[in-house]
Amino acid sequence: MEDASYVRSEMLPAQSPPASETGIVHWVRANLLSSVGNIVLTLAAIYVIYLIAATIGPWLYRSVWNAGSLQECRAIIEANFGPGKSGACFAVIAQRWEQIVFGFYPRELYWRPTLTLVLMLVALGPILFAWVPRQVLWFSITFPAVAFWLLWGGTVWLPVMIVAGFVLGYVAFRVVSELNGLAGVVAAAVVPVLWWLFLCGPASDVLQSILPIALRELGSDQFGGFLLSTVIGISGIVFSLPIGILLALGRQSDLLIVKTFCVCFIEGFRGVPLITLLFVASLLLNYFLPPGTTFDVILRVIIMVTIFAAAYIAEVVRGGLAALPRGQYEAADSLGLDYWKAQRLIIMPQALKISIPGIVGTFIGLFKDTTLVSFISLSDPMQIVSSIRANTEWNGIYWELFMFVGLLFFIFCFSMSRYSMYLERKLKTDHR
Amino acid sequence: MTVALDPPKASFRLGMLLYDTRYRSITIQVIFMILIVVFFFWLYENVVTNLRAAGKDFSFGFLWTRAGYDINQMLVEYSSDSTHARALLVGLLNTLFLAFITCILATVIGVIAGVLRLSKNVLVARLMEVYIETFRNVPVVLWIVLVNAIMAVSMPEPKDYRGENPTAEMLFFDSVAITNRGVYVPEPLFSRSLGNTDIGIFLISNDLLAIMAVVLASIWGYRRLQANATRVQNDTGVRPVTWWKGLAIIVLPLAALLAATGFHLGYPELKGFNFVGGVQARNSLVAMWLALSIYSATYIAESVRAGILAISRGQTEAALALGLQPGLATRLVILPQAMRVVVPPLISQYLSITKNTSLALAVGYMDLRSTLGGITMNQTGRELECMLLLMGTYLTISLVISSLMNIYNSSIKLKER
Numbered sequence: 001m002e003d004a005s006y007v008r009s010e011m012l013p014a015q016s017p018p019a020s021e022t023g024i025v026h027w028v029r030a031n032l033l034s035s036v037g038n039i040v041l042t043l044a045a046i047y048v049i050y051l052i053a054a055t056i057g058p059w060l061y062r063s064v065w066n067a068g069s070l071q072e073c074r075a076i077i078e079a080n081f082g083p084g085k086s087g088a089c090f091a092v093i094a095q096r097w098e099q100i101v102f103g104f105y106p107r108e109l110y111w112r113p114t115l116t117l118v119l120m121l122v123a124l125g126p127i128l129f130a131w132v133p134r135q136v137l138w139f140s141i142t143f144p145a146v147a148f149w150l151l152w153g154g155t156v157w158l159p160v161m162i163v164a165g166f167v168l169g170y171v172a173f174r175v176v177s178e179l180n181g182l183a184g185v186v187a188a189a190v191v192p193v194l195w196w197l198f199l200c201g202p203a204s205d206v207l208q209s210i211l212p213i214a215l216r217e218l219g220s221d222q223f224g225g226f227l228l229s230t231v232i233g234i235s236g237i238v239f240s241l242p243i244g245i246l247l248a249l250g251r252q253s254d255l256l257i258v259k260t261f262c263v264c265f266i267e268g269f270r271g272v273p274l275i276t277l278l279f280v281a282s283l284l285l286n287y288f289l290p291p292g293t294t295f296d297v298i299l300r301v302i303i304m305v306t307i308f309a310a311a312y313i314a315e316v317v318r319g320g321l322a323a324l325p326r327g328q329y330e331a332a333d334s335l336g337l338d339y340w341k342a343q344r345l346i347i348m349p350q351a352l353k354i355s356i357p358g359i360v361g362t363f364i365g366l367f368k369d370t371t372l373v374s375f376i377s378l379s380d381p382m383q384i385v386s387s388i389r390a391n392t393e394w395n396g397i398y399w400e401l402f403m404f405v406g407l408l409f410f411i412f413c414f415s416m417s418r419y420s421m422y423l424e425r426k427l428k429t430d431h432r
Numbered sequence: 433m434t435v436a437l438d439p440p441k442a443s444f445r446l447g448m449l450l451y452d453t454r455y456r457s458i459t460i461q462v463i464f465m466i467l468i469v470v471f472f473f474w475l476y477e478n479v480v481t482n483l484r485a486a487g488k489d490f491s492f493g494f495l496w497t498r499a500g501y502d503i504n505q506m507l508v509e510y511s512s513d514s515t516h517a518r519a520l521l522v523g524l525l526n527t528l529f530l531a532f533i534t535c536i537l538a539t540v541i542g543v544i545a546g547v548l549r550l551s552k553n554v555l556v557a558r559l560m561e562v563y564i565e566t567f568r569n570v571p572v573v574l575w576i577v578l579v580n581a582i583m584a585v586s587m588p589e590p591k592d593y594r595g596e597n598p599t600a601e602m603l604f605f606d607s608v609a610i611t612n613r614g615v616y617v618p619e620p621l622f623s624r625s626l627g628n629t630d631i632g633i634f635l636i637s638n639d640l641l642a643i644m645a646v647v648l649a650s651i652w653g654y655r656r657l658q659a660n661a662t663r664v665q666n667d668t669g670v671r672p673v674t675w676w677k678g679l680a681i682i683v684l685p686l687a688a689l690l691a692a693t694g695f696h697l698g699y700p701e702l703k704g705f706n707f708v709g710g711v712q713a714r715n716s717l718v719a720m721w722l723a724l725s726i727y728s729a730t731y732i733a734e735s736v737r738a739g740i741l742a743i744s745r746g747q748t749e750a751a752l753a754l755g756l757q758p759g760l761a762t763r764l765v766i767l768p769q770a771m772r773v774v775v776p777p778l779i780s781q782y783l784s785i786t787k788n789t790s791l792a793l794a795v796g797y798m799d800l801r802s803t804l805g806g807i808t809m810n811q812t813g814r815e816l817e818c819m820l821l822l823m824g825t826y827l828t829i830s831l832v833i834s835s836l837m838n839i840y841n842s843s844i845k846l847k848e849r
Contacts, residue, residue: 273790275790410570
């Protein structure tokens with residue numbers, strides 16, 4: 001008997017999904033055209049993008065890179081593209097970019113800031129990335145002295161002797177703490193201070209007379225532009241983190257007087273605009289120092305910026321400390337660790353990890369705030385831009401200059417925020 | 433058998449100040465205190481010596497002398513014959529006014545940008561991301577100066593509005609004129625004004641007071657109406673129709689008051705070389721307002737986004753499972769939780785907006801820093817007093833705002849265990 005039923009003996013090959021459910025068509029339908037509201041949003045977004053592109057595109061296309069003044073720029077654009085057309089005049093950047101980047105640093109010495117920048121990247125390597133050999137850290141530690149010598153010049157022996165102070169402090173600590181632990185700590189603090197106050201200067205003079213190695217010395221008035229912003233910004237970042245952590249610990253501590261002092265310090269400096277602190281640095285500091293004392297204006301600004309940022313970092317770190325479960329503190333205590341060991345080994349690594357976004361946010365804010373020094377007549381990029389705009393040749397130009405300065409800041413700040421996101425991902429230990 | 437003996441009474445030795453944890457904290461604090469006192473005494477001594485050397489005294493008497501300079505933008509009466517204290521007040525009000533309008537605009541832009549950044553529409557989300565990253569990563573001073581430059585260079589001159597074929601046109605039915613000298617907007621006028629009340633420091637318009645009183649009374653009445661409706665609903669199960677009563681309570685009294693006082697708008701008009709009438713918002717104010725708002729809005733957008741992302745999906749589902757309508761679920765379940773995450777960073781953003789208004793220096797808006805910390809300081813030569821007063825004022829504003837924030841935070845804090 002012949003079997004009428006049909007039995008399939010092998011599977012059909014899988015069919016490809018319908019065209020409307022895959023590929024770009026599906027993506028567009030799901031993301032851009034899923035509802036009436038979404039279509040309206042898409043159209044609005046396309047219109048905005050069109051507006052921006054239609055404004056900036058031709059403007060960039062008609063850009064001029066080689067001209068002596070704004071009038072010349074406009075003449076070239078009119079000659080090339082017809083009357084009434086406007087275009088970017090990047091000639092001002094081509095002509096003045098060195099001034100915006102280096103300020104009034106002598107042209108033949110541009111290699112010094114450039115070399116400092118390269119060395120800074122090397123020094124940052126082991127701090128930022130784990131795969132860089134650890135030995136480079138020794139260079140990172142000495143980098144501030146190297147940078148100081150390269151940028152300001154003068155005899156090499158002064159920074160060397162200042163570094164020697166730290167070495168002396170360490171030696172004193174090792175030697176004296178053999179006898180008595182506490183005396184070791186005191187010696188580690190007192191010996192370097194005495195060295196810097198009384199012996200550092202004469203020693204470097206003597207060494208300079210024996211073995212003269214010196215770079216041309218430059219005053220702080222020759223610093224300007226992006227170089228100045230970077231010097232202030234990086235110094236502020238380096239110094240404000242440890243001070244901020246100490247302030248946060250002080251604010252969390254049980255010692256009433258220390259705590260009160262830290263609260264007043266933090267709230268006081270957070271409560272006033274940075275610009276008033278900069279005015280204090282430039283106008284009032286002479287009132288608070290012994291008569292006849294003067295010190296470098298860039299140093300004053302760095303101190304004020306550091307204090308200001310430290311107060312903010314203290315609050316960020318305090319948030320991290322508060323977010324740690326109570327059990328972590330109790331665990332550290334029950335292991336018998338003393339205060340500093342507990343902080344160093346258990347509390348701080350976790351608290352700082354939680355606070356990374358806030359800390360980097362503060363650093364970015366600090367770096368952007370370096371533009372405020374133009375108000376106390378230091379020549380930061382904004383100040384140089386306004387002096388270029390006041391020039392008869394370039395009077396009336398603004399987009400091109402602000403774009404250039406903005407781009408420099410953007411590169412710096414954006415890479416910092418991306419790095420913080422990378423670090424957060426890397427240090428993430430919970431599995432959520 | 434073991435006998436617990438009393439441990440020997442340790443007599444106090446000097447070393448215990450360092451090695452005994454019971455006393456060590458006291459030692460540390462005493463040393464710290466001494467260091468602080470010595471430091472401040474040193475500062476004080478230096479100030480006294482320096483002031484004597486400069487032949488100056490320390491007094492705030494200069495505040496009551498004639499200021500002798502003009503302020504181009506003010507909310508209360510001021511002339512160059514007024515005192516420095518009066519100039520301080522004008523500057524302070526300008527600062528607060530700028531901070532206030534900036535907070536409002538920044539919140540509006542920030543909330544919209546934050547919500548749109550989470551939109552499923554990739555194009556819109558990307559656009560918002562570009563906006564947020566661009567404005568966050570560039571110094572705000574640059575934006576302020578840039579907007580000011582655009583206003584001053586690219587906006588039409590008043591004369592462009594004149595003639596048969598004007599090259600510029602006023603916006604919004606001939607009511608707003610944007611020029612390179614500032615933005616002119618209509619001003620509220622009362623033809624049968626109720627006059628002003630002098631409260632000692634400045635005059636307050638009675639019309640404004642009356643409007644505020646009427647609005648507050650209307651809101652109170654509206655609340656009563658709604659509470660009443662809820663009570664009826666709880667008793668009978670049927671909610672009475674209230675929308676037209678509510679509308680009447682809100683609109684009618686205000687309309688009656690405005691009609692009684694003869695409210696109308698005074699439009700800016702071109703007379704001679706400039707606009708007359710209306711309120712002139714100077715370029716400096718507009719530049720500060722726009723730049724600061726657009727810049728601060730990016731931070732607000734990020735905290736709004738964080739607030740929305742912080743609410744777990746389960747909360748929405750739970751609310752819907754309880755049978756709440758989507759609107760009610762948002763209002764009763766989602767928003768209160770999101771607010772807890774959004775409001776603290778929002779208020780600290782308001783705080784930093786207030787402090788950032790001191791950047792008005794870049795464009796010459798006469799805020800507190802430009803009056804007290806600028807012209808007054810330069811004229812009187814009293815840097816110490818002026819800076820102390822200036823920092824004290826900013827500090828007070830900050831502390832007031834942050835204590836409000838603390839009160840709010842503790843009121844919405846999760847009550848756990």
